[in-house]
Amino acid sequence: MKKLFVSFLFLFLIAFAGSTIAKDLPGDIAGAKADYLYKKLKLTNEQYTSVYKLYLDMHQKVEMIALNKMTDEMKKKQMFDLRDKTNVEIEKLLTKEQKEKWATVKEKVCKVKYKKPVKKVVKPEIKEEKKEEKTEVKK
Numbered sequence: 001m002k003k004l005f006v007s008f009l010f011l012f013l014i015a016f017a018g019s020t021i022a023k024d025l026p027g028d029i030a031g032a033k034a035d036y037l038y039k040k041l042k043l044t045n046e047q048y049t050s051v052y053k054l055y056l057d058m059h060q061k062v063e064m065i066a067l068n069k070m071t072d073e074m075k076k077k078q079m080f081d082l083r084d085k086t087n088v089e090i091e092k093l094l095t096k097e098q099k100e101k102w103a104t105v106k107e108k109v110c111k112v113k114y115k116k117p118v119k120k121v122v123k124p125e126i127k128e129e130k131k132e133e134k135t136e137v138k139k
Contacts, residue, residue: 037051058086
């Protein structure tokens with residue numbers, strides 16, 4: 001019984017540590033946003049690559065801004081300015097038809113989040129141990 005408890009505790013600690021260490025990386029977020037625009041605006045491969053690079057650069061700078069020692073209001077202003085600058089650069093890459101869709105998609109793409117893959121934790125078979133306990137009782 002102690003082994004079962006220790007194994008459950010160990011699995012719980014591993015799962016907890018993994019989730020606290022996991023972080024949204026700039027490349028993951030940039031990829032999610034570029035994928036979203038690829039589908040919504042039907043980007044070409046060249047456009048996709050350029051959009052990804054712009055978002056990657058933006059999110060790397062956002063991380064640096066977040067680490068700076070300044071007021072939250074100043075950080076927020078810098079992040080909004082950076083977002084607006086990135087949006088202008090993206091708009092320059094788009095065709096006329098894509099620009100028409102961009103007006104409606106622009107605000108939605110800011111809310112796109114990277115979806116972390118969820119790993120299932122395999123629980124040890126409890127049925128086998130119960131069978132062993134029952135056989136021990138019968139002896």
